[in-house]
Amino acid sequence: MAKRFFVKEFPSTTPAVAEALTEALSSLSATGWISPEKTFSIRLCLEEALVNAVMHGNQNCPECLVRVEMFDEGEHCRITVQDEGEGFDVETLEMPDCTQLGGRGVCLIKEFMEDVRFNGSNNSLEMVFNRSTFSEACA
């Protein structure tokens, strides 16, 4: 049974996102899901997800909220990032070519996470990774 170990709701501003990112990473570290040597990828995934929620989901509206939750599902950790937008189709997103300025965030998340999907029932991006992916624990 999934056990939530982190929840934070915050407005769509840069300082709030930065704070949420720091707190989420601290929580993942404190609960053993990530080790100091392997924070790059998870930090990247979290930042991309949070920034997308603010920019695309909430259209940079400062008053719109983003909600991050993290769940311990035994061998997997599930991170959900919820915004107030319409959602998008994760499956169809492909890595942009070099002529495009942006649009690489979700593709990077898909590269590092075991599973990435959009949950239409609660308008959230879900990212799942295995316990051994970013920690020192062996599978």
Next chain:
Amino acid sequence: MSAGNPATMEEQPVLITFDDNGAITVGTIVSTSVLDMTNVAAFSEQVIDYCMGRPGIHLLLDFSNVTFLASSALTELLRIDAALKTIGGSVRLCSLVPDIRNVFEITNLNTLFVIHEDDTVEKARARFERSLAVAAEEDAWSSE
């Protein structure tokens, strides 16, 4: 994302210093080990502001102090690349840590940017300068 930036552009610290002693200008990212949503816009502005007054500038960006880079930084590097091309210049990268190099490979931006892997900054600078000299020689031959 600009709402509630932690500092205005004017308040951002100097994120990059430039050494333009020679044909290649080396831009070293300083005062931060992270290029992300909090500072990439300022980073890009500082680079472009410096370069646009120097037509034909060839910039080598030294990432030796950078341990984290978000995709927003990739976007700004593309802007920098496009801006330098408009003034007959170019940009190359060096001293990327493996995690960052991996991001360039995943995004295929290693096919756009010349990345001096495993070179010291000085070696990268020398190689960059040599490649410009070779290109100039080839241009001279083809125009004869």
